[in-house]
Amino acid sequence: MKVPSYILISLFSLVILVAIISISSFPEKYFNLDTIGSTSKKIQAMSKRGENKKTIKIFIDAGHNSRTTGGFGPIGAEHTLNYEVALHLAQRLAKDKRFEYEISRDVSNYSTNILAFGISNKQILNSIITTKVAGEKRSNPLSSKQYLDMYSMRHYAIDNNFDFFISIHFDTVDKKYYKKVQGFQVIVSPYNRKFDESFEMAETISKRFTEFYPVSRGTRHDKKLPESIWKKYDKNTLHLKGISLRSLIVIGDVFEYTYFNDRYSSNKGFIETIEDIPSVLLETGYLHESKFTNEATLKDVANRLYLSMCDVLL
Numbered sequence: 001m002k003v004p005s006y007i008l009i010s011l012f013s014l015v016i017l018v019a020i021i022s023i024s025s026f027p028e029k030y031f032n033l034d035t036i037g038s039t040s041k042k043i044q045a046m047s048k049r050g051e052n053k054k055t056i057k058i059f060i061d062a063g064h065n066s067r068t069t070g071g072f073g074p075i076g077a078e079h080t081l082n083y084e085v086a087l088h089l090a091q092r093l094a095k096d097k098r099f100e101y102e103i104s105r106d107v108s109n110y111s112t113n114i115l116a117f118g119i120s121n122k123q124i125l126n127s128i129i130t131t132k133v134a135g136e137k138r139s140n141p142l143s144s145k146q147y148l149d150m151y152s153m154r155h156y157a158i159d160n161n162f163d164f165f166i167s168i169h170f171d172t173v174d175k176k177y178y179k180k181v182q183g184f185q186v187i188v189s190p191y192n193r194k195f196d197e198s199f200e201m202a203e204t205i206s207k208r209f210t211e212f213y214p215v216s217r218g219t220r221h222d223k224k225l226p227e228s229i230w231k232k233y234d235k236n237t238l239h240l241k242g243i244s245l246r247s248l249i250v251i252g253d254v255f256e257y258t259y260f261n262d263r264y265s266s267n268k269g270f271i272e273t274i275e276d277i278p279s280v281l282l283e284t285g286y287l288h289e290s291k292f293t294n295e296a297t298l299k300d301v302a303n304r305l306y307l308s309m310c311d312v313l314l
C-alpha cells in the first residue's frame with residue numbers, strides 16, 4: 001500500500017516539532033532540577049555542620065546577691081565568687097557564636113529584665129509563693145521580696161525560651177569539718193518538668209568536674225521526693241557522682257509544681273505542656289578551699305561548665 005505523501009510529510013513535521021519542543025524545554029527543566037537538587041544538598045550539608053541551628057540560649061544565675069549574700073568562709077563571700085565564675089562563663093560563651101547568654105544580676109542586684117518581669121507577673125508569682133503543700137515546709141524562710149526575685153528569675157528564663165539554666169553557688173560547712181569536707185555537688189529537682197534533660201546535664205557536669213575536682217561527701221536528697229524517683233535512681237550511684245535531688249526555687253520546687261498541678265488539674269493533659277527549662281544548681285566547692293582564690297581555677301570551673309553545655313546542647 002502506498003502511503004500518501006501528505007501523510008508522510010505531516011508525520012515528519014510532527015517528529016521535527018516534538019524534537020524541537022523537547023530540545024527547547026529540556027535544558028530549562030534540567031537546570032531547574034539542578035538548582036533544587038543543589039539547594040537541598042546545601043541545606044543538608046549545613047545542618048550537618050549545625051550552621052542553620054538556632055543559637056543556644058543560656059541563663060546564668062550568679063547565686064544570691066549583695067543583699068542576700070549567701071555563705072561566708074575563709075576565702076570570702078559566696079555571692080562574690082558566684083559572680084566571678086558567672087562572668088568567666090559569660091566570657092567563654094561570648095567567644096562561641098553558637099551560644100547566647102544572659103546573667104541574672106550585676107555585682108549587687110538582679111537585672112532590670114528580671115525586676116520588670118517580677119512586677120508585671122506579681123499576681124501569679126505571689127500565688128506560687130503562697131501555695132501550701134501538705135507535709136511540706138519552706139526550709140529557709142526568705143522575705144517576700146526574695147521569693148519574688150527568685151521565682152521571677154526562673155520564670156523569666158522559661159518565658160523567654162532559654163535552653164538551659166545554670167545556678168552557680170559555693171557551699172559552707174562548720175569549721176571542724178574543714179579538713180574532711182571539700183568538692184563539688186550538682187543539684188537537680190524532680191519537680192522540674194524537664195527533669196530528664198536536667199539530670200543529663202548534671203551527669204555531664206559531674207563527669208567534667210571529676211576529672212579535676214573531688215566529689216563532695218555532702219550530697220543529700222530531700223527526704224520527701226516522689227516515690228517513682230527511687231525506682232529509677234540509686235542513691236549510692238548518685239552519691240558517687242555528686243548529684244543531689246532537691247526541691248529548690250530556682251530549679252523547680254514542690255510549691256510551684258503543686259500550684260500548676262492544682263491550677264490545671266481540671267484540664268487533664270494540659271499539665272504536660274506547661275513549659276519548663278532544664279536546670280542545674282552547682283555547688284562549685286566550699287568556701288574554705290583555698291584553690292578557689294586562684295583566678296585560673298575559677299576560669300577552669302567556667303570552662304568545664306561551658307564544655308558540659310557543648311557536650312549536651314550542641
Ligand SMILES: [Zn+2]
Nearest residue numbers: 063070169170
Ligand atoms: Zn548559695
